[in-house]
Amino acid sequence: MSTEPSTTEPSTTLSVVVPMYNEEDALPALVARLRPALDAMAVTYEVVAVDDGSKDRTAQLLTELQAEWPELRVLRLRGNSGHQAALTAGLHRARGAYVASIDADLQDPPEKIPEMLDLARRDRLDIVYGVRGDRSTDTGFKRRSAGAYYWLVRRLVGKQVPAQAGDFRLLSRAAVEAVKSMPDQHQVYRLLVPWLGFPSGQVTYQREERVAGDTKYPLSKMIRLGVDSVINFSAAPLRLATWLGVASFFGCLLMVAATLAVYLGGKTVPGWTSLFIVMLFLGGVQLICVGLLGEYIGRIYTAVQRRPTFFVGYDSAREAGTEPGPGPEAGRQSG
Numbered sequence: 232m233s234t235e236p237s238t239t240e241p242s243t244t245l246s247v248v249v250p251m252y253n254e255e256d257a258l259p260a261l262v263a264r265l266r267p268a269l270d271a272m273a274v275t276y277e278v279v280a281v282d283d284g285s286k287d288r289t290a291q292l293l294t295e296l297q298a299e300w301p302e303l304r305v306l307r308l309r310g311n312s313g314h315q316a317a318l319t320a321g322l323h324r325a326r327g328a329y330v331a332s333i334d335a336d337l338q339d340p341p342e343k344i345p346e347m348l349d350l351a352r353r354d355r356l357d358i359v360y361g362v363r364g365d366r367s368t369d370t371g372f373k374r375r376s377a378g379a380y381y382w383l384v385r386r387l388v389g390k391q392v393p394a395q396a397g398d399f400r401l402l403s404r405a406a407v408e409a410v411k412s413m414p415d416q417h418q419v420y421r422l423l424v425p426w427l428g429f430p431s432g433q434v435t436y437q438r439e440e441r442v443a444g445d446t447k448y449p450l451s452k453m454i455r456l457g458v459d460s461v462i463n464f465s466a467a468p469l470r471l472a473t474w475l476g477v478a479s480f481f482g483c484l485l486m487v488a489a490t491l492a493v494y495l496g497g498k499t500v501p502g503w504t505s506l507f508i509v510m511l512f513l514g515g516v517q518l519i520c521v522g523l524l525g526e527y528i529g530r531i532y533t534a535v536q537r538r539p540t541f542f543v544g545y546d547s548a549r550e551a552g553t554e555p556g557p558g559p560e561a562g563r564q565s566g
Contacts, residue, residue: 241404244274245348246327247341250317251293252283254335256443258292265333265341266300272345279304281321284311297547305547312541315418318398320541323411324548331401332420337442339399343434347401350432357406357429361399364435391425393433400424418540479516 247269249261269276280303282290293305306324308317318332329351331344339361347359385392398420402410406429413423425431 241326241328242275243277243327244329245269245272245276245344246279246325246330247276247344248279248281248318248321248325248330248332249335250281250283250314250321250332251285251289251335252311252314252317253285253287253289255285255288255292257335257337257441258289258296260442261335261337261341262296262300264337268341268344269302272348274348277302277304277326279306279321279325281317282307283314283317284308305545306543307545309542309544314398315420316541318420319418320543322402322407324543324546325407328404329401330404330407333399338439339397340436340439343399343436344401346434350434351401351403354432355430356432357403358424358427358431359401360393360396360431360433362393362433362435363395363397363438391428392422393425396433397421403429405429475516475519479513483513 247265249265251258254261265278269278278300280293282293282305284307290305290307293303297303297305306320308320312320321332322330329348331347333339333341333344343361347361350356351359385394400420402424406424406427409427409429410420410423
């Protein structure tokens with residue numbers, strides 16, 4: 232993958248990337264709030280709607296909306312590749328000097344995008360994070376699990392990760408090009424973007440309820456996100472395996488000493504309980520260590536294969552002849 236920054240002057244001031252999966256119920260409300268907010272900015276813009284292989288009428292509705300909203304650009308992936316992969320596709324195809332990303336469920340207010348752009352321009356920032364100052368509309372479990380996630384990653388990855396900042400952010404063209412140069416297969420942008428260390432700022436907002444439909448991040452995906460975040464950005468699990476091995480070694484030494492003391496005192500009781508416990512303990516530690524090593528080795532194997540994380544089936548800009556490059560059969564754009 233090329234790491235050279237793009238020398239082409241951006242043709243658009245602002246791109247807004249919106250990953251979507253089965254969002255037909257949320258689309259009308261999204262357009263009703265996003266379009267007025269962008270039209271009022273008096274800058275050239277495009278909205279890159281990335282359909283992540285939806286099974287409902289999302290793709291059809293996007294095509295219908297495009298007929299009356301010329302700034303809407305539709306990008307369809309050939310299959311469901313996941314939220315982060317859809318976000319990657321949008322970032323790689325966006326043409327703006329600044330690129331904002333927002334989900335379609337309206338839990339993050341699109342009215343904050345003009346404030347983000349103004350802040351980035353005024354203070355010459357490369358990154359502006361949308362930070363959730365109030366999450367009272369989320370369930371108690373969601374708030375506690377999110378709090379645990381940010382507590383963990385900030386201690387493992389570093390304090391540069393903003394607490395309560397998801398994928399609602401604005402990036403400069405320089406930041407986008409830096410992100411595109413990253414060869415990672417499992418992108419976690421809420422950690423990757425802070426890792427860049429570019430000048431950044433924040434805007435706060437109140438987290439709203441999902442406007443329609445069901446959440447696309449059930450417990451299983453939240454756990455997967457947590458695993459990807461920890462393993463992709465920290466060697467702490469490997470160090471944990473080392474410390475478990477050290478702790479088990481000294482634990483065994485103590486048990487040996489205790490056994491010898493009992494034996495010398497003539498209080499030995501025939502049985503297998505203590506031996507069985509020791510074997511289970513050591514076996515569990517070994518399996519944990521092997522599993523952690525396997526997880527890291529598996530990711531190295533995936534990275535070496537360099538398989539695309541998504542395939543683009545349709546790009547309305549290329550169909551219209553306004554975007555150079557290969558046709559709709561192209562897969563992942565390599566930067």
